[in-house]
Amino acid sequence: MIFFIVQFSRNPTANGVGVDLLKGGIMKIGIPKGLLYCKYHPFLTTFFTKLGCDVVISEDTNKNILDAGVKYCVDEACMPVKIFHGHVASIKDRCDILVIPRIMQLWKNEYICPKFCGLPEMVINSIDNLPPTISEPIYATSQKKLYNWAKAAGKYLGKSNNKVRLAFHSALNAQRDYEEGIFDKGYEVNVALIGHPYNIYDSFSNMNLVKKLNKLGVGIVTGEFTHEDTLRDVAKKLYKKPFWTFTRENYGFAINVAKEKIVDGIIYVSSFNCGPDSIIIELIKNSLPHFPFLILKIDEHTGEAGIDTRIEAFADMLERRTRIESNFSTHG
Ligand code: SF4
Incomplete structure (x- = not known):
């Protein structure tokens, strides 16, 4: 696992939007603070920031976000997926493009829950008036595969190969430097x-x-x-x-x-x-x-x-x- 495999699938309605929006100024990229954001936010935020975008992140989960998630998401979904919908709803009007990570694989021969595979479709079909989304599948089983995702996302935003390469390596470093986990000491x-x-x-x-x-x-x-x-x-x-x-x-x-x-x-x-x-x-x-x-x-x-x-x-x-x-x- 490179740390996570990302492949963003482009929303068909979003083709070319990235480049067009860039002509109007700095692009605002919305990243919902739900699901695996807690684990991979250093990579995502660094990548888009280094590409020169403004990154708009939703607030920590709160009652309003949960209520919005329950309102928009199908009843049968688990609470984390509902909460993700709430995060999307909370930032959709504040960004030009929304990132909905469709995380497929972190390790070879293993998958993430099926709800991750279909997350973009769930969200796009549940919440009206969304901005274009970056939602290509993410396969993080190797650096090369993850870089393929980065190239696709960068190209979509109209960025040069060189800028994407530099942003990608900065993002990888940020992820590697991120210390996660809890290991309390001093308790009986x-x-x-x-x-x-x-x-x-x-x-x-x-x-x-x-x-x-x-x-x-x-x-x-x-x-x-x-x-x-x-x-x-x-x-x-x-x-x-x-x-x-x-x-x-x-x-x-x-x-x-x-x-x-x-x-x-x-x-x-x-x-x-x-x-x-x-x-x-x-x-x-x-x-x-x-x-x-x-x-x-x-x-x-x-x-x-x-x-x-x-x-x-x-x-x-x-x-x-x-x-x-x-x-x-x-x-x-
Ligand atoms: S593994 Fe899937 S079903 Fe279970 S909590 Fe996560 S997203 Fe929901």
């Missing part, structure tokens, strides 16, 4: 926080879970600190290797962190209606039947009080297991 009780990145790092979606756990005296470790080879080796032991990248990584992280006794428990943050999560959660439960494991399912109707009660009870149980009864039941 620690949990692995597992889930898709947008569920872990969007504090509005997960109702400030990270801060709440820290306040309860619970340290957090996320999967970015486990080597890719380890995640891959663990998943190989399954009867069939998971087809979806984040599913494989989450499974590998959960099993490794429990077996190596790096944490005292696992909290899995999952979106209601998430197909990949419904499989991997069962696999983790089957592989770790006696390890403390809390599943938090979130959607737009989830009440904060319910989340608070569950994490308090889980933290309390872990604390007792750690300090008082080393073999305390995982069921409380």
Whole structure:
């Protein structure tokens, strides 16, 4: 994985628009702060900024964005996809061109969730009066493939090959310099926080879970600190290797962190209606039947009080297991 594979598919209605808009001044490129923006924003923002564009980013997720997402998106979608729609709605009138990353592959022979593959179509057919979009498929399995995407996006915006090449390398460097992940130190009780990145790092979606756990005296470790080879080796032991990248990584992280006794428990943050999560959660439960494991399912109707009660009870149980009864039941 170069870091992520991007291939933007051009909205047919957008052909030639980039060059035309440039004639009128600095182009405003809108990037919604939803889904994998939390992971790949250094690349995207640096690339378009270095191309000389103004980058317009939506606000952090908030109630207005969630409400707009629920309004525009189909009911059956998971909450992160609804939230992405809300981010689009919040910036569509403030940009000349919208980026809707259609992220297909990060690693060879694996894919991202199908909802990513069809994300541009979902958005374009749900929200009226959108500006032209850059939405070509992104394949980030090699630098060359990612560069192909960059060339297509740059050409669309009327930029020279040389400018695109320089912007691309700056963007890659920005992504490589970006340090992601949480590895708390100094806590007596620690949990692995597992889930898709947008569920872990969007504090509005997960109702400030990270801060709440820290306040309860619970340290957090996320999967970015486990080597890719380890995640891959663990998943190989399954009867069939998971087809979806984040599913494989989450499974590998959960099993490794429990077996190596790096944490005292696992909290899995999952979106209601998430197909990949419904499989991997069962696999983790089957592989770790006696390890403390809390599943938090979130959607737009989830009440904060319910989340608070569950994490308090889980933290309390872990604390007792750690300090008082080393073999305390995982069921409380
Ligand atoms: S992996 Fe799950 S949460 Fe993520 S977009 Fe797909 S269905 Fe939604």
